[in-house]
Amino acid sequence: MKKQKTPTPSTLIKSPARNCQYWLMKSEPEVFSIGALQRSSKPVEWDGVRNYQARNYMREMQVGDLFLFYHSNAEPSGVAGVGVIANQAHPDSSQFKKGGEYFEPRATAEQPVWECVDVAFHLRFKKPVSLEELRSNPKLKTLPLLQKGTRLSIHPVTVDQFREVCLMGSRL
DNA sequence: GCCAACGTTGGC
DNA sequence: GCCAACGTTGGC
Secondary structure, rough: OOOOOOOOHHHHHOOOOOOOEEEEEEEEOOOOOOHHHHHHHOOEEEEOOHHHHHHHHHHOOOOOOOOEEEHHHHHHOOOEEEEEEEEEEOOHHHHHHHOOOOOOOOOOOOOOEEEEEHHHHHHHHEEEEEEHHHHOOOOHOOOHHHHOOOOEEEEOHHHHHHHHHHHHHHOO
């Protein structure tokens, strides 16, 4: 069997695979982490997002888009790796689970309220790029994550910002 | 655990 | 439509 070549941040930087968009998505690692994504044998629903702006960004995502996987409320908080969008936005199944944490009483099968994409593992940084490191990099001054008061759990990043974070993550 | 900042809810 | 009260996020 031919050995699958593992992507690394540097191969990513050198060959931006296709004309794709770049994103940042936050998750608390205790809820869902890059490690959990890495261990999953199939794409995972990025469920539980209950913010309209974040939902709208997920609607814009295309299969193959890459995202920085950010661990929030972590030690330390930071970008832990890269994931890839595996399926376009579809109704978030957690909104229909009565009694569940993410139940949405307004939602019906015909008119769901919340949507989400499915994601897959792409690569894990050798060492997570901490929030402190991100802040100290002048090239990332305009990264939405770092702006005062920004709590948005999903937002676009530019290709330059994406590459810069990958570069930081590929250094030991 | 604290609290700043933001989003949502609901009375009016 | 205004806005106070409340809930949530997420760094520290």
